[in-house]
Amino acid sequence: AQTVTQSQPEMSVQEAETVTLSCTYDTSESDYYLFWYKQPPSRQMILVIRQEAYKQQNATENRFSVNFQKAAKSFSLKISDSQLGDAAMYFCAYRSAVETSGSRLTFGEGTQLTVNP
Amino acid sequence: EAGVTQSPTHLIKTRGQQATLRCSPISGHTSVYWYQQALGLGLQFLLWYDEGEERNRGNFPPRFSGRQFPNYSSELNVNALELEDSALYLCASSWSRAVTDTQYFGPGTRLTVL
Numbered sequence A: 001a002q003t004v005t006q007s008q009p010e011m012s013v014q015e016a017e018t019v020t021l022s023c024t025y026d027t028s029e030s031d032y033y034l035f036w037y038k039q040p041p042s043r044q045m046i047l048v049i050r051q052e053a054y055k056q057q058n059a060t061e062n063r064f065s066v067n068f069q070k071a072a073k074s075f076s077l078k079i080s081d082s083q084l085g086d087a088a089m090y091f092c093a094y095r096s097a098v099e100t101s102g103s104r105l106t107f108g109e110g111t112q113l114t115v116n117p
Numbered sequence B: 001e002a003g004v005t006q007s008p009t010h011l012i013k014t015r016g017q018q019a020t021l022r023c024s025p026i027s028g029h030t031s032v033y034w035y036q037q038a039l040g041l042g043l044q045f046l047l048w049y050d051e052g053e054e055r056n057r058g059n060f061p062p063r064f065s066g067r068q069f070p071n072y073s074s075e076l077n078v079n080a081l082e083l084e085d086s087a088l089y090l091c092a093s094s095w096s097r098a099v100t101d102t103q104y105f106g107p108g109t110r111l112t113v114l
Helices: none
Strands: A003-005 A010-014 A019-021 A024-026 A032-039 A046-052 A064-069 A074-079 A088-096 A111-116 B005-007 B010-013 B019-024 B031-038 B042-050 B053-057 B064-068 B074-078 B087-094 B109-113
Touching (some): A010 A019, A019 A111, A032 A064, B005 B087, B019 B087, B074 B087
Parallel strands (some): B010 B109
Antiparallel strands (some): A019 A074, A064 A074, B005 B019
16 A cells, blocks of 8 residues: 655745655555645645656646655655745645556645745 | 535534535536545545446445435435544545546535534
8 A cells, every 4th residue: 555654744934935845655556646735724625736657857836846756755845935825734645547546645644834924 | 617516514413423415526527536634634535436436435434425426426425423523524526537637626524523
């Protein structure tokens, strides 16, 4: 079974600064997908960024980028120019490329990000 | 385009009762997923429905069940409620069952069992 670990329960960053959230995972599969979701106080889970394991290039979405290290099974999220609206719980998630087992997302424990003005 | 919607927003039940939670996927999406977010247990996969059929379920007892209707909306039923069933229940939908399709989440239903 796959596991996802987020070792930072809480992080804080000053507005306009850069912060990196860590995520490691364990799998024996070679093909899979990794995601970062954010969950603000409204509780709605919002997709931030997604990475396909077969792609060597790190995904980027505006101020959000990832550092995907497949051999190390590491998938960190970098938020540049942090904004007050980035404050949320961030979840790292894994999804298998195998159809049946790939239906589920396996989530990490989450990292609560605080953005200080 | 409307996102995933869930109802009710909050639900309060007592032990032993049954709870019914509802989810409407994004228009055109055929797959619906249910997750439980319980305090201290994190987010756990519950059930997956696609094209009206249950395709996969997580490590939950049979009193957690559901169905998917012809319009692809879905219902989660929790029978014989226990205190530990108190949680936020999140529904997600995707365009199809393909693993390449992203899951989009609804705002959740907060179930409280007294």
